[in-house]
Amino acid sequence: MKIAHVSPLFESVPPKLYGGTERVVSYLVEELVRQGHEVTLFASGDSLTSARLVPMCRKSLRLSDCVDDMPHHVYMIEKVAQLAAGFDVVHFHTGILHFPLARRLSAPHVTTMHGRLDLANLKSLATEFSDLPLASISDSQRLPWLFMNWAGTVYHGLPLDLLPFSERHQGYLAFLGRISPEKRVDRAIAMAVAAGVPLKIAAKIDKKDAEYFETHIKHLFDHPLVEYVGEIGESEKGAFLGGAMALLFPIDWPEPFGLTMIESLACGTPVIAYDHGSVPEVLRQGHTAFIVDSVEAGAKAIGQVESLPRRQCRQEFERRFSVRTMAKRYVKIYETLISDWEPRSRQLPNGSRSTWQKSSRLANSTMS
Template identity: 60%
Template sequence: MRIAQVAPLHESVPPKLYGGTERVVSYLTEELVKMGHEVTLFASADSETKARLVPCAPQALRLNSSCQDRLAHHILQLEKVFQMAEEFDIIHFHVDYIHFPLVRRGQTPAVTTLHGRLDIPDLVPLYREFREQPLVSISNAQRLPLLWANWKATVYHGLPKDLYSPYLENGQYLAFLGRISPEKRPDRAIRIAEMAGVPLKIAAKIDEADRPYYEEVIKPLLKSPWVEFVGEIGEKEKNEFLGRAMALVLPIDWPEPFGLVMIESLACGTPVIAWRCGSVPEIIEDGRVGFIVETLEEAVEAVEKIPYIDRVDCRKYFESRFSARRMAQEYLDVYEIVIGESYPLLKAV
């Protein structure tokens, strides 16, 4: 199958540091290539892939200090995609909805995976207008604000099985990995560590939009003797950071669409303690690979019970549910459905 993957340009594919969507696009692209498909990746020029790369920006926009208008690069990307559209059996978009008017007027089948939160009132009239657009959710919970949209499947993220090695000895600290932002609730993570009397290591990036929150709320809390702020880390450091932890804490306060860090942790053999929000109940089997909590007190109790979680089972659970090969195969099934709906007569033959 001739497949186009259209990635956001904010990060490279895969990202050099933080970046969830671009990381998933990378895993999917490389797995489809391994399976023998002809894949073209539209991404920033500093991306690395075994697919054919069509560069759409000189480098990842977040790392380009001279970039003042990120939208301009994404418009140019769309022009490149649709100039080449006839070369593909299907175009797979990962860039929210910016392409919808062009897809509506084009001939090549297309599908869009939505990677972000959808509980935003402004999205409702847009998705109603483009109600015919085939969509993929990354959790069932993500769909809830737009249940009436044209969903074709829920496809959970997956990782290459050899990406991380499991650490089977119990760790000595709690790990927080992600962004410093109000919805990620690093303040809760710090409070859990203090209440449980267990060290916490925070590896997180700080977006400029979240800088005031960091300075006013989080920075004073980092003075706690229980906390070590590591800063932003890349793929090379992640395996050891997560693997040597006793548990990942995900004290989120928002409808998490998926939470890639949860399956990264499980791939390292590390249990997860997560708030009951968004996708969490779909990803974590409570009591088996971690604990789902709703209060600080429950989180502290979960920390005390972590030694009873089998780290070998955490790794097996990851392999059985969240591999990149499973993700790629499910997307191939979606591609077949969308192509069949675009060419019903061909499907009938």
């Protein structure tokens, strides 16, 4: 199968440091190549891949201090359109940017929505483009857009050998991700301090969150139980998560998936998380995690986390969140898209609707 993947240009594929979407794209692309598919990746020029790379800018935009990403992304979408006829299917990871062009694409296509969909200003756009085939990364993510043409839910997956299992922890708690209002590192600090357990924080601070950090978070790092280790790369993540007695994930937003949760499980490290978004889909209460609703409950869970076997967490990861499982489910979506595809010339004599003929079996399928 000839498959095109279209990645955001903010980070390389895979990212040098933090970057969820581009990391998942990398895992999926490499697994599809391993399975024998002919894969083309549209991404930044500093990406590393065994697929055929079509570089859309010299360097990932975040690391090049790009002032305006839009020209780069518009250029990429146009190049994808020009080459689309050469692929069996085109898989977009670029949010809503390509929606107007997707209707006119000369190949079957699907878009994985990686972000939140509950924002009010998205409703009119979603209604207009409700015919486009989409994939969700959790069932909870799609709740604001139930009327869309969902091709299925496919959970993120990781290579089984990416992060080593750690039988024993080193007595600290971990927070991994971004310093931002919705990630609530302040809650993580409050939980750790209440439990009297050291907390290590590995997180990036985006420019847009710099003021939030300076105003609300920076002073919290002065506590003797808190250690800020900065932003870490993929090579450091295994030791960081594997050494933790638990990952703290006290989010305050409808998390579409939460890649950090399955990275933690891969290391054998249970999770203490707030009950938002995909959390109850990804984690199993009392099996791989404690799902809580307050700082007090989180602090209590820290005292009970030793009751969650680390081997059990690793087994749950292997069973549900491998990259092989993720790729298999996407290939099933591709096959359905291709079998249901009808050329634009037969479908749209007036040029008024999508190149996609909405299929009831596709819209009703779920792969969670």
